Amino acid sequence: MLPKFHLDRFKIKRSSRTKSKRKVSLIRLLKPVGRVAAILDKLKLHFIPNFFVAQFIPLYQKYLSPLKGFSCAYSRLYRAESCSEHFRMLVRDHGLAKAIPLFEKRLQDCKSANMTLKAYAMNRRKAG
Numbered sequence: 001m002l003p004k005f006h007l008d009r010f011k012i013k014r015s016s017r018t019k020s021k022r023k024v025s026l027i028r029l030l031k032p033v034g035r036v037a038a039i040l041d042k043l044k045l046h047f048i049p050n051f052f053v054a055q056f057i058p059l060y061q062k063y064l065s066p067l068k069g070f071s072c073a074y075s076r077l078y079r080a081e082s083c084s085e086h087f088r089m090l091v092r093d094h095g096l097a098k099a100i101p102l103f104e105k106r107l108q109d110c111k112s113a114n115m116t117l118k119a120y121a122m123n124r125r126k127a128g
Helices: 004-010 016-022 026-042 047-068 073-078 083-094 096-127
Strands: none
Touching (some): 026 047, 026 096
16 A cells, blocks of 8 residues: 555545536437437438437447446336437437437436435345
8 A cells, every 4th residue: 555645646636616517417418419400300301310329329239338337227127128229219219309308308217216226225235
């Protein structure tokens, strides 16, 4: 173990302002994408973002999702499709502009499912 004065040198000091800027939610990022998709919808160019999303989601599911180390809480709790699969189906059925608000609702449901699973795990640890 290194002496304390060596460890102090490597500490990164961040103000509370930079911490709040770094945390960006997915819902926040989807809002401008939804606006652009709505504009493309009005211009009858909705197939462009739909195509890119249809190509990106399977790549995400195959290569990026396994690296996260956890699975979708909603799918674990309710035995339903994962959030990424749900988003893919929403885009396929409704288009990107209409899918984004529906997906935001799904992400909120997934967050509450995650809290439910965490509470269940805590209760099992206390009981066991």
